[in-house]
Amino acid sequence: MNRFRGLIFDVDGTMAETEELHRRAFNESFAHFGLDWLWDQDLYRKLLLVTGGKERISHFQRQHADEGAGLDGNQVAELHRFKTARYAELVAAGSCPLRPGVAEIISSARSNGQAVAIATTTSRGNVDALLTPVLGSKWQELFNAIVAGDEVAKKKPAPDVYLSVLAALDFPASSCLAFEDSRNGLLAAQSAGIPVVISRSMYFGDETFDGALCVVQELSELEAILSQGIAMAEKSDDPRRASTVQ
Numbered sequence: 559m560n561r562f563r564g565l566i567f568d569v570d571g572t573m574a575e576t577e578e579l580h581r582r583a584f585n586e587s588f589a590h591f592g593l594d595w596l597w598d599q600d601l602y603r604k605l606l607l608v609t610g611g612k613e614r615i616s617h618f619q620r621q622h623a624d625e626g627a628g629l630d631g632n633q634v635a636e637l638h639r640f641k642t643a644r645y646a647e648l649v650a651a652g653s654c655p656l657r658p659g660v661a662e663i664i665s666s667a668r669s670n671g672q673a674v675a676i677a678t679t680t681s682r683g684n685v686d687a688l689l690t691p692v693l694g695s696k697w698q699e700l701f702n703a704i705v706a707g708d709e710v711a712k713k714k715p716a717p718d719v720y721l722s723v724l725a726a727l728d729f730p731a732s733s734c735l736a737f738e739d740s741r742n743g744l745l746a747a748q749s750a751g752i753p754v755v756i757s758r759s760m761y762f763g764d765e766t767f768d769g770a771l772c773v774v775q776e777l778s779e780l781e782a783i784l785s786q787g788i789a790m791a792e793k794s795d796d797p798r799r800a801s802t803v804q
Contacts, residue, residue: 559781564702564727564734565667566720566752567660569678569685571739571759574654576688577606578760583645584611590644591637595622603761609679609713609742612638646687656692657757659777663737664700673727674700677719677736677747679707703727715742720750737777741765755780 559565570576581602588595595618597605608617615634629637667674678685685706689697698704703726710718724731731751738744739759744767747754756773767773774780 559663559667559735560670560672562672562733562735564673564675564723564729565663566675566677566723566734566736566747567664568736568738568740568743569676569688570680571762572657572737572743572757573660574656574688574692575760576649576654576684577602579648579654580611580645583641583648584615586644587637587641590640606740606761607742609715610707611641611681613713642681642683642687645684649687650691654688654692657776659757659780661693663777663780668700673702673729675703675705675723675727676701677705677723679713679719681708682706714740715745715749717746717749720747720752724750724752735771741767744770 567573570580581597581599584597584602585595588597597618605614605618608614612634615629615637619629619634664674676685682704685704686697693700703723705719705722705726707713707719710716710722712718720731720736724734727734732753734752736743736747736752736754737757738747738754739757740762744754744756748769753771754767754769755777756767756770757777758773758775772780772783774783
């Protein structure tokens with residue numbers, strides 16, 4: 559990975575398996591506001607195809623009009639603010655750990671003089687809630703650029719967060735590597751021209767990831783797999799073989 563100038567991380571599912579805490583925070587928020595809504599794992603898996611918490615709530619309400627509470631935009635935003643605060647409490651109490659390999663990649667990149675960035679559809683508040691317990695109160699100093707979903711016009715699979723990160727880093731797309739766990743994330747990074755490594759996660763592990771540089775269960779496997787792929791390519795008549803390791 560040393561040949562890349564910048565490494566860009568998605569957050570939920572990629573840096574940590576956060577989605578179950580998000581689901582719990584949604585359900586507890588619905589109960590707090592007197593809504594008779596309950597998102598089980600199967601439903602939440604489908605709802606995750608809609609990126610963004612406020613967007614997810616609005617989508618659910620539109621699709622379940624008979625169960626809808628008639629929430630307007632301000633009420634959806636208020637509900638989401640409560641959910642974000644509840645998520646922060648759950649993360650702080652449960653100490654949601656980083657997935658294997660994430661901290662090591664960040665540390666190695668900084669030692670090698672590579673830039674490290676975040677491109678996520680979640681809010682900055684959620685990122686802060688997750689990373690403060692595991693990386694410390696000054697975690698933002700570890701990253702050269704941070705772009706959250708509430709800071710761009712369109713969320714993944716649109717490339718906006720990645721284009722904003724590239725602009726902040728002032729790097730060409732081909733010199734960076736993105737870490738994602740979902741097809742929407744893959745499409746977003748690809749649309750920005752950035753090669754992508756996928757680490758399969760709880761909710762997106764069975765998606766297809768055509769075009770990814772490689773697909774791993776955990777990022778701790780990445781160095782060995784990429785090294786093996788490069789070695790295979792050097793022995794092959796087709797040097798592109800290294801980009802198809804999955």
